[in-house]
Amino acid sequence: MKFIIQRDRLVHSVQEVMKAVTSRTTIPILTGIKINTTTEGITLTGSDSDISIQSFIPAEEDGNEIVEVQTSGDIVLNARFFSEIVKKLPMDTVEIEVQTNFQTIIRSGKAEFNLNGLDPEEYPHLPIIEEANLFKLPTDLLKTLIRQTVFAVSTSETRPILTGVNLKVENDELTCIATDSHRLAMRTANIESKINGTYSVVIPGKSLNELSKILDDTNELIEIVITENQVLFKAKNLLFFSRLLEGNYPDTSRLIPTDSKTDVIVKTKELLQAIDRASLLAKENRNNVVKLLTHDGGVIEVSSNTPEVGKVVEEIVAEAIEGEELKISFSAKFVMDALKALEGTDIKISFTGAMRPFVICPLHDDRMLQLILPVRTY
Amino acid sequence: MKFIIQRDRLVHSVQEVMKAVTSRTTIPILTGIKINTTTEGITLTGSDSDISIQSFIPAEEDGNEIVEVQTSGDIVLNARFFSEIVKKLPMDTVEIEVQTNFQTIIRSGKAEFNLNGLDPEEYPHLPIIEEANLFKLPTDLLKTLIRQTVFAVSTSETRPILTGVNLKVENDELTCIATDSHRLAMRTANIESKINGTYSVVIPGKSLNELSKILDDTNELIEIVITENQVLFKAKNLLFFSRLLEGNYPDTSRLIPTDSKTDVIVKTKELLQAIDRASLLAKENRNNVVKLLTHDGGVIEVSSNTPEVGKVVEEIVAEAIEGEELKISFSAKFVMDALKALEGTDIKISFTGAMRPFVICPLHDDRMLQLILPVRTY
Numbered sequence: 016m017k018f019i020i021q022r023d024r025l026v027h028s029v030q031e032v033m034k035a036v037t038s039r040t041t042i043p044i045l046t047g048i049k050i051n052t053t054t055e056g057i058t059l060t061g062s063d064s065d066i067s068i069q070s071f072i073p074a075e076e077d078g079n080e081i082v083e084v085q086t087s088g089d090i091v092l093n094a095r096f097f098s099e100i101v102k103k104l105p106m107d108t109v110e111i112e113v114q115t116n117f118q119t120i121i122r123s124g125k126a127e128f129n130l131n132g133l134d135p136e137e138y139p140h141l142p143i144i145e146e147a148n149l150f151k152l153p154t155d156l157l158k159t160l161i162r163q164t165v166f167a168v169s170t171s172e173t174r175p176i177l178t179g180v181n182l183k184v185e186n187d188e189l190t191c192i193a194t195d196s197h198r199l200a201m202r203t204a205n206i207e208s209k210i211n212g213t214y215s216v217v218i219p220g221k222s223l224n225e226l227s228k229i230l231d232d233t234n235e236l237i238e239i240v241i242t243e244n245q246v247l248f249k250a251k252n253l254l255f256f257s258r259l260l261e262g263n264y265p266d267t268s269r270l271i272p273t274d275s276k277t278d279v280i281v282k283t284k285e286l287l288q289a290i291d292r293a294s295l296l297a298k299e300n301r302n303n304v305v306k307l308l309t310h311d312g313g314v315i316e317v318s319s320n321t322p323e324v325g326k327v328v329e330e331i332v333a334e335a336i337e338g339e340e341l342k343i344s345f346s347a348k349f350v351m352d353a354l355k356a357l358e359g360t361d362i363k364i365s366f367t368g369a370m371r372p373f374v375i376c377p378l379h380d381d382r383m384l385q386l387i388l389p390v391r392t393y
Numbered sequence: 394m395k396f397i398i399q400r401d402r403l404v405h406s407v408q409e410v411m412k413a414v415t416s417r418t419t420i421p422i423l424t425g426i427k428i429n430t431t432t433e434g435i436t437l438t439g440s441d442s443d444i445s446i447q448s449f450i451p452a453e454e455d456g457n458e459i460v461e462v463q464t465s466g467d468i469v470l471n472a473r474f475f476s477e478i479v480k481k482l483p484m485d486t487v488e489i490e491v492q493t494n495f496q497t498i499i500r501s502g503k504a505e506f507n508l509n510g511l512d513p514e515e516y517p518h519l520p521i522i523e524e525a526n527l528f529k530l531p532t533d534l535l536k537t538l539i540r541q542t543v544f545a546v547s548t549s550e551t552r553p554i555l556t557g558v559n560l561k562v563e564n565d566e567l568t569c570i571a572t573d574s575h576r577l578a579m580r581t582a583n584i585e586s587k588i589n590g591t592y593s594v595v596i597p598g599k600s601l602n603e604l605s606k607i608l609d610d611t612n613e614l615i616e617i618v619i620t621e622n623q624v625l626f627k628a629k630n631l632l633f634f635s636r637l638l639e640g641n642y643p644d645t646s647r648l649i650p651t652d653s654k655t656d657v658i659v660k661t662k663e664l665l666q667a668i669d670r671a672s673l674l675a676k677e678n679r680n681n682v683v684k685l686l687t688h689d690g691g692v693i694e695v696s697s698n699t700p701e702v703g704k705v706v707e708e709i710v711a712e713a714i715e716g717e718e719l720k721i722s723f724s725a726k727f728v729m730d731a732l733k734a735l736e737g738t739d740i741k742i743s744f745t746g747a748m749r750p751f752v753i754c755p756l757h758d759d760r761m762l763q764l765i766l767p768v769r770t771y
Contacts, residue, residue: 128704
């Protein structure tokens with residue numbers, strides 16, 4: 016195997032596949048990046064067996080030569096060393112050549128590295144995925160769906176299924192749901208292509224976070240293929256595989272209240288900042304609890320009190336308050352996470368009493384919903 | 394005590410004095426920031442008993458009112474809570490009012506905090522320093538002196554005196570020296586004002602790092618006052634006190650070789666980058682050791698070799714090589730630290746053999762010197 020490549024393209028692809036490589040693996044070959052060279056170009060693969068990422072660098076693009084392939088072949092190189100080396104090479108091009116015993120020469124300018132490679136035959140094969148049932152949506156929309164839901168997954172392994180995001184496809188609609196059983200985030204969007212049947216799978220939150228990091232903010236379509244135990248995201252020159260979580264995701268639809276006793280419409284930013292300030296003196300508390308009261312005259316009071324430290328009270332003029340008077344306590348963190356995830360300048364909060372979950376939605380958009388359980392303090 | 398202040402000025406001063414406050418103190422009052430209010434303005438103080446920082450906010454500046462003092466007085470407020478609160482207040486002005494039992498109201502817009510204060514009588518008094526013998530130098534020059542030496546202090550407490558920078562004043566010259574006994578950094582500069590007698594004190598490296606962070610990059614003069622066990626740095630509206638380390642700093646002058654057997658002149662950046670690359674494959678080694686060889690034809694070879702990982706070799710064309718052929722090994726980290734600290738595009742390295750310390754200087758400047766002990770590998 017021997018090729019010469021533009022260094023910036025190699026650095027970019029190495030950084031992409033590095034997102035899947037962990038040093039904490041018990042499988043030595045997975046500490047490496049696999050490089051496959053054909054006359055078409057170079058394919059890099061990184062994997063931690065949960066996530067696998069493949070990045071392709073074409074030999075030619077828009078009439079420009081990116082890679083000059085001299086001999087085809089495969090090699091696995093230690094990911095940590097290889098990524099640091101390519102980042103620090105002195106020139107704009109790099110020559111990589113595999114010699115006997117997987118010894119690999121990396122040349123750039125007058126710098127020459129000789130890295131001990133690993134046997135590419137030992138590298139696990141990526142799942143072969145039938146693309147019978149793929150659907151598409153704009154990449155930036157997928158990133159938004161992930162951003163608006165993934166923060167609500169559980170970080171505890173007591174119910175492993177809740178560490179993932181439930182992805183449902185039905186009637187040309189994609190719905191993402193995440194919950195840690197104290198709060199729930201849900202977002203629905205249209206998909207671009209017809210799909211046969213319905214799907215409901217659970218993708219690890221960690222996988223979606225990593226995916227989100229390497230996807231560009233573009234409205235180009237990304238393809239999603241779901242199989243029994245894998246999901247594949249296909250973007251330009253990039254394949255992202257993740258295993259699915261096993262088990263049934265709980266039915267969350269019955270958790271969402273359909274009626275409400277108090278409705279508050281308020282500017283997202285004003286409420287977010289007031290809760291942020293109130294939470295400053297609630298830090299020592301379990302769950303970082305703040306209180307919210309409605310007053311006559313369309314005023315909301317946000318407060319917290321930690322006797323050892325002090326207390327804080329702030330009033331906000333709401334856009335509208337309808338229904339019963341309300342006194343409720345909740346986790347400042349959960350409500351701030353929810354408010355940050357929502358789009359739009361105004362939100363509507365629907366309460367059904369101090370001890371019942373409440374729903375936060377953008378004012379004129381029912382495809383996005385955040386549900387939060389209050390905390391009992393009164 | 395009651396005053397109204399411009400929030401950005403308060404935030405800035407709180408951040409300055411926070412540099413001296415640590416949450417790990419065993420003295421509860423030192424977890425607080427002391428606020429002293431007079432008709433002249435507000436003085437904030439933070440201290441961890443090694444370092445004390447005082448920041449003054451004048452009531453009026455250039456004809457603009459910064460603080461409206463309504464009642465004078467003192468209070469101590471929890472530094473962590475107070476700094477977070479002032480950062481997040483909603484309006485451009487803040488009202489602070491101390492009530493009975495040190496209860497302190499912080500008001501901004503519709504947000505009102507009620508913070509439990511501490512008794513200001515319990516706050517330790519700052520040292521009273523006689524300003525008989527002060528000297529001055531430009532602030533940015535002081536910052537450069539610190540940057541070029543402080544990295545070389547020892548991080549080990551086996552010889553506590555070496556965790557500080559030796560500051561010597563003699564003949565209107567200031568010299569800073571730091572060594573961890575494997576390397577030494579030295580820098581001399583002229584001071585702006587005559588001083589009686591000579592001084593040699595040792596300032597903790599940590600103090601100088603914190604000082605450097607809060608000083609502006611300005612050529613305004615900073616005043617330095619040295620006493621028996623304290624040093625005081627006086628900048629505009631800012632006092633920075635540090636205790637001195639006790640004990641005698643070792644005489645380092647005899648460590649610096651006066652002759653040399655091999656002199657190499659090379660571009661700083663080229664050598665730095667080549668050593669950086671060579672060190673990539675030396676990471677697993679003790680001390681991160683790389684080798685340097687001189688070749689005929691004015692060429693330097695930088696290399697490293699870790700059999701389990703691989704090896705790297707790079708050649709650099711030197712500006713000049715004079716004297717005996719050389720083969721030497723050294724800590725890549727120490728030489729990179731030294732090269733980063735030096736100014737100028739070209740440096741001269743003077744070697745006196747593979748087992749003797751070598752000296753790195755800017756090409757035409759003998760007021761700046763880095764000395765490094767080699768590592769025995771050949």
